[in-house]
Structure formats: structure tokens, C-alpha cells
Amino acid sequence: MKLFYIKAALLNTMLLSFVDDGTILAQSKQLDDNNVGLYTYNPSLDLGYALHTGTSPLKPKTYWRYLGFYFDHRLTFHEHVRYYATKAFTTVQAIGASSIDCVVPIATYGYCLWYFNGARNKGAMNQLKWMQRKAALWIMGAFRTSPTGSLEALAGLIPVHLMLKKLATRAVYHVATLSDTHPLRSMMGEGLLKRAEPHARSAALMTPAMLGKVKSTVMEVDEHIHTLTESFKPFAPEARPGDRLLDRYADRLHFDKRNPPQDRHPYLDELIANARADPLTALAATNGSVPQSNQYQAASAAIIYKGHRELERTHYVSGRVTAPDAELNAITCAVHLAVKQANCQHIMVFTDSMGLAHKAVDPSVHSGQAFSLSVCRALQEWFEADDLRCITFIYVPSALRWDIHGEAHKYVTKLKVRVGRCKMDNSIDALRSQAAHSVLDSWSSTFQDPTYRGSEFLELQWPDGRPIQPSYLNGGPWLSTFRHSITEFTRVCQCITGHAPIGAYYHRFKINKPHSCTCGAAFQSHQHILFCCCDRYSVHYPHFLRDIALFMKYNPKAFGFNRDPSGVGSLLRVGLFLLLEDLSVN
Missing domain, CATH: 3.30.420.10 (Ribonuclease H-like superfamily/Ribonuclease H)
Incomplete structure (x- = not known):
């Protein structure tokens, strides 16, 4: 290895080698420098002369893998995100809805490479959004026409951009827990170097003009870490x-x-x-x-x-x-x-x-x-x-x-001291909690937009009258209630979103089926079935007694609807609607 680095130092090229497969990588600003570097390093290569003269039939790879990260020529990381998004979705299919917490680290592996302020990551974000929507549909058995916002809320899946924002913010503060000589510190600014030797590309060696231009996760750490006042001793x-x-x-x-x-x-x-x-x-x-x-x-x-x-x-x-x-x-x-x-x-x-x-x-x-x-x-x-x-x-x-x-x-x-203008102590848990609450507030604000959650989304409230807001904790308020039965939750999901085999759905998507209700009403909407249909008891009552009993057993403090604060009548109505027809996935 010493001879390897001695040879590489004489070239305008950085050489990397893998022990497991013998691959040799050359990094430089120009392809010709790469070829010369590879030939000089090992002239005995079969294609060494061809590489040296530039007549090689070999072409650079579209992307290459290093330590689990997929790099491409433009550093867009599309292949990296595609690979891990696919891996995350197949994991959900293999384990089930209970695997959400296990899947997040897979889907977001290496996100610091491509997610930071100023990064062009629209294509990568779209791939993760597609993966999350597909996973939500699979978990809940909902119609594929269901709005993404309602699917994410019901499944307890925070939107991808908010999830990454939370993870990136919390990761900034985690840098403070690293040892004084940790390799990552060598890339940081002057205040975070501690006893680490600065890297040639370290933020500590950049000019003020360069600091204003460079965008990366390292620069975000230097920008936000000052809010943390707590110190740590990894090797106390x-x-x-x-x-x-x-x-x-x-x-x-x-x-x-x-x-x-x-x-x-x-x-x-x-x-x-x-x-x-x-x-x-x-x-x-x-x-x-x-x-x-x-x-x-x-x-x-x-x-x-x-x-x-x-x-x-x-x-x-x-x-x-x-x-x-x-x-x-x-x-x-x-x-x-x-x-x-x-x-x-x-x-x-x-x-x-x-x-x-x-x-x-x-x-x-x-x-x-x-x-x-x-x-x-x-x-x-x-x-x-x-x-x-x-x-x-x-x-x-x-x-x-x-x-x-x-x-x-x-x-x-008895001790109540107001927050002053002077700098106060901020623990790492407090800042991490603040980041989590910030994205939850953003999610709740976005959830109020009908274009995000769907115009037919049925607003529910807790027994005390508070409207139910989306959350990712414990699977969210909807999924955690029906976790005992995925079949019931599928029916509830179709009821809440309005994407179910009823007249309003047939009319909206131009399906050649009757739009009228069994009671004689001209239009069968989920609001009509829940609050107006005169046949809801006589036609559908015998079919949902078992499900209502189970629902009451597992959720004694059931939700109420905004139109029925007591919650009891609403509970019966939603049970009637859930089994209005066979709303199973098939």
C-alpha cells in the first residue's frame, strides 16, 4: 500500500483500489490523466498501451459503487436513490406495514450526499416520493387513484421532503458528539476542527468568497451547529x-x-x-x-x-x-x-x-x-x-x-423565568425535538390544503372535539387504531378518502356503473351514505355487527365526526358505510 501511494503521488491523479475485487479507480479532472495514471501505475495491464494512447475501446462507467454509495459523472445520485428506493419498497412488501421504521434508514441511506440547501435534487426526490406512494398503496390496499396526501396521512408516513429535512437538521447536531480527532472533523470549519488535521478541501482552509459559494452538508453544519450549547466527551x-x-x-x-x-x-x-x-x-x-x-x-x-x-x-x-x-x-x-x-x-x-x-x-x-x-x-x-x-x-x-x-x-x-434575549442553554434532545415538531407543524399546515389531501377527505375529530392531525408517531392516529385488522383499515381508508365503489367515484372517473343510491337518491356520495341515506340500517345493518363489535373492543374512545360531536351515531354510520359493499382489496 505504501508503494501504491508513492506512485500515485507523482501523478496528477488519485488512485483507489478495492481489496475484494481488485478494481483500480483513477480520479482526476480529465480522462486523459486517468489513462496515463492507470498505465503508469501498472504497465503490464493488457490494455495499458491502448489506455496510454487514448485508443482504448473501454468507456467510463455510467456510475460506480463505493462503500454502498453510487456515484455518477454529474453527481446527481439518481442511481443511488433509485437503488435504495427499490430496496426499501421490496422490504416493505416482504415484512409488511410494521416495517416502516426499519425501511426509513434504507430509503435514506447516504442522503447527506445529495440532500442539502441549494442542491439540485428534484429527480431524486421524485423517485422517493414515488416509492413512498407505492408503499402506502400496498400497505393500505387503497385505490391507486387515492390522493398521495391522504395516503401518507392515513399510513402515518411523513412526506419525503419533510422527513429528509428533519433527518438533516438532527444530523447537524450529531456532529457535536464526535471525538476530537474524528475524520469528519477534518472537513469542518475552524470552530469544529478540534484536534483533527484539516483536509485539503476543509472548510477551515476556504476563503470567505469560496465559503459563500460552496453548498454542502458540511457547510450546513458550520452554519447551524452554534445553536447547540451542550458539549460531549466521547472518551471520558x-x-x-x-x-x-x-x-x-x-x-x-x-x-x-x-x-x-x-x-x-x-x-x-x-x-x-x-x-x-x-x-x-x-x-x-x-x-x-x-x-x-x-x-x-x-x-x-x-x-x-x-x-x-x-x-x-x-x-x-x-x-x-x-x-x-x-x-x-x-x-x-x-x-x-x-x-x-x-x-x-x-x-x-x-x-x-x-x-x-x-x-x-x-x-x-x-x-x-x-x-x-x-x-x-x-x-x-x-x-x-x-x-x-x-x-x-x-x-x-x-x-x-x-x-x-x-x-x-x-x-x-413556582419558578417561572421568561426567555430572555441572551443566549440560553440548548440540549441536543431539545433541538432534535424542535426539528421534529417543526416538520409536524409544516405537515399539519399542508394537510389543510384540499389539493394535497383530496377534496373528498372526511375530516375526523377526537372525542374532545380536536381535529385529528397527521403524525408519524406510532404509525399515526388512523393506522394505530386499526392495526389489529388490515381488512378493516382498508375499508376505513376507502371510506375516509371517498375512493370506494360508490356512485360519486363512478361519476368522477367516468366508470360505466350507476351513480344513484339504493335509497333512490340521484347521487351516491360518502356524505350521503353517512348522514342522509334512509336505507343504511335496513340494507346494510346485519353485515357490520361483527366489525362494529371489534372496533369498539380495540378502540373504546372512538373518533367522532364533526357533524356528530357525541361520536356514537357517527360510529354506527361509518360502520354501515364500511360494509356498504365488499370493499376488500380484491
Whole structure:
């Protein structure tokens, strides 16, 4: 390999070689330089002389594959997107509707190569949109004339351009978690290089004029990463295997094992009574709060007790962070206050999240890693001083408002600090969550356009009267409700979109079938069947009793229609319509 690079350095060409198949690639600005480079590198090639003289019958490949990426001459990545879009769709067909979360990484593999601000990617986007529409049709068994917007909403598939926007935004912040010498840092600007050597094409070596012209994912990172104030240590000493807190003191770290769904009030009362009777036990109540209004910052609080006597309490703002970040901050504060108490051998921390209790002693890279490292250092020093010391984390449901944990909740909610103009702390989870909410808001706004969702889309609402908005979480509100039966969901989909074998559909697409209803009405629309048809009970009632029973079993809080706020009459009407005819896929 050393000789390989020595030869390549003398040429105006970059040579790449694959160990698995022996392919040699030459990269330069001109084809003639490639030929000379290949001939000079290995004159014994059968076509070496032909390459050197330019009379070779060989033609450059249309595209070539490297590390799973497909490159073409113009770097449009059409072949790359086509390959992975096809692979994603065949995966959906093989696994089924439950495979959506598994398919997204396949369809978007290498998207940073071609998706960034200023990139010409219309052709690639169209291929992914075609793939997603085809997958949605296959999942739901809908008519192929159904609008794409309604299919995406019902299947819980966020539009492709919004999905890529979310992934690209979240990927920007992920760069902050890389080690100081990571190869990607060598391509970044001056502020992100850390200890990495700048690459010849690094943004750090570009002139201001060039920085304004170049468009790439790397440039987007330099532009947006400054909003993240959190720092990470991928190779912190506390995270080394064997030196971690859980490796050295696993027998002194205890987590509440009681089943959370069980009634915890008597259990907690007995637990705290025994703890208060022990003079060597310190009690710590923690709570984090994120106000619903964006005008206020998140807050954290911790209160320390011994017996019935309160020793210390503190609350402070945490900036713009998520609720788990605020709770983790509160646990860190509680541990630091508790380890300072004299004559203390046992600390009991009461928190409303056992997941964050585990994360508090996890030094790996995650949102709030600095808090976890601080907890690990404090507990390690505390454990080393006395072999009898231990700590226990107890789960307390927030809704209980129980004893000292309820007091911590009241205390933290009293602190309300408005968001100021000065720069505040932003955790990586908060920024990632903000990116997700931004695309959901954009999707909801687009969904209101009839040209996107379809003019016949039936608006539904939750039992409390709120209109149902599209979401990709847990398959979306529609698919998650009918996940137990794909046949029922197919019928519901055809009912909601209005693309079903009824008169209105026959009329719109000029199908030679009757447009009238069985009740004698001149025009059979889905609105007529749901709200006006006088034959809906006598003609179709016996056929849908089983489906309605199943529907009520799996969805006791069923949707209501805008015209029927109670939801009961609407439920019967939609059941009647669903089995108006055999609306199966066949």
C-alpha cells in the first residue's frame, strides 16, 4: 500500500483500489490523466498501451459503487436513490406495514450526499416520493387513484421532503458528539476542527468568497451547529470499560424493582417511614418542569431531608431543554447535595423517571452527558470514603403528588423565568425535538390544503372535539387504531378518502356503473351514505355487527365526526358505510 501511494503521488491523479475485487479507480479532472495514471501505475495491464494512447475501446462507467454509495459523472445520485428506493419498497412488501421504521434508514441511506440547501435534487426526490406512494398503496390496499396526501396521512408516513429535512437538521447536531480527532472533523470549519488535521478541501482552509459559494452538508453544519450549547466527551475517563461506576460499585447502586402499574401509595408510605426512622439515611426529592408556554424556561428542583427535617432545597432554570433533561439536571443536583450531608450512609432519591435514574449513572454520550459524568464523579468519591455507603433510586408517579415528591413538584412549578434575549442553554434532545415538531407543524399546515389531501377527505375529530392531525408517531392516529385488522383499515381508508365503489367515484372517473343510491337518491356520495341515506340500517345493518363489535373492543374512545360531536351515531354510520359493499382489496 505504501508503494501504491508513492506512485500515485507523482501523478496528477488519485488512485483507489478495492481489496475484494481488485478494481483500480483513477480520479482526476480529465480522462486523459486517468489513462496515463492507470498505465503508469501498472504497465503490464493488457490494455495499458491502448489506455496510454487514448485508443482504448473501454468507456467510463455510467456510475460506480463505493462503500454502498453510487456515484455518477454529474453527481446527481439518481442511481443511488433509485437503488435504495427499490430496496426499501421490496422490504416493505416482504415484512409488511410494521416495517416502516426499519425501511426509513434504507430509503435514506447516504442522503447527506445529495440532500442539502441549494442542491439540485428534484429527480431524486421524485423517485422517493414515488416509492413512498407505492408503499402506502400496498400497505393500505387503497385505490391507486387515492390522493398521495391522504395516503401518507392515513399510513402515518411523513412526506419525503419533510422527513429528509428533519433527518438533516438532527444530523447537524450529531456532529457535536464526535471525538476530537474524528475524520469528519477534518472537513469542518475552524470552530469544529478540534484536534483533527484539516483536509485539503476543509472548510477551515476556504476563503470567505469560496465559503459563500460552496453548498454542502458540511457547510450546513458550520452554519447551524452554534445553536447547540451542550458539549460531549466521547472518551471520558469515567466511561472507560472497567472504570465505570456500574462496573466498580454495582452492589451499591440500587434501583426500585417494584412493578410500576401496581398501587404504589402504600408501598411508598411504608418505605419512607422506615427511611425516616434511620438517622443515617438522607432523602432526596427531585423534579423537573417544562412549561407549556415557550415564553418560559425549563426548571429543576431538589429537596434534601433527614427524618422529617428539611436540610436543603434549591431550584433553578435549565434553559430550553426537554423534560427528561430537566429531570436529569434535578437528579444531579440532589446527588451533589446529598453526598455533602454529614453522617449519611444511604441516599434515597425519589424521581418520576427510572429511565433517567439509570441514565444518571451512565457516562456514555447522550443528551445531558455532563450531568451524568458529574453524578459518576460525585458518587465515586463518596463510595471510596466508606465501604458501607449506597444509593437507591425510587420511582414515584408524578400524578400521585406524593409526600416529599409532591412538595418538590410544587416548589419547581413556582419558578417561572421568561426567555430572555441572551443566549440560553440548548440540549441536543431539545433541538432534535424542535426539528421534529417543526416538520409536524409544516405537515399539519399542508394537510389543510384540499389539493394535497383530496377534496373528498372526511375530516375526523377526537372525542374532545380536536381535529385529528397527521403524525408519524406510532404509525399515526388512523393506522394505530386499526392495526389489529388490515381488512378493516382498508375499508376505513376507502371510506375516509371517498375512493370506494360508490356512485360519486363512478361519476368522477367516468366508470360505466350507476351513480344513484339504493335509497333512490340521484347521487351516491360518502356524505350521503353517512348522514342522509334512509336505507343504511335496513340494507346494510346485519353485515357490520361483527366489525362494529371489534372496533369498539380495540378502540373504546372512538373518533367522532364533526357533524356528530357525541361520536356514537357517527360510529354506527361509518360502520354501515364500511360494509356498504365488499370493499376488500380484491
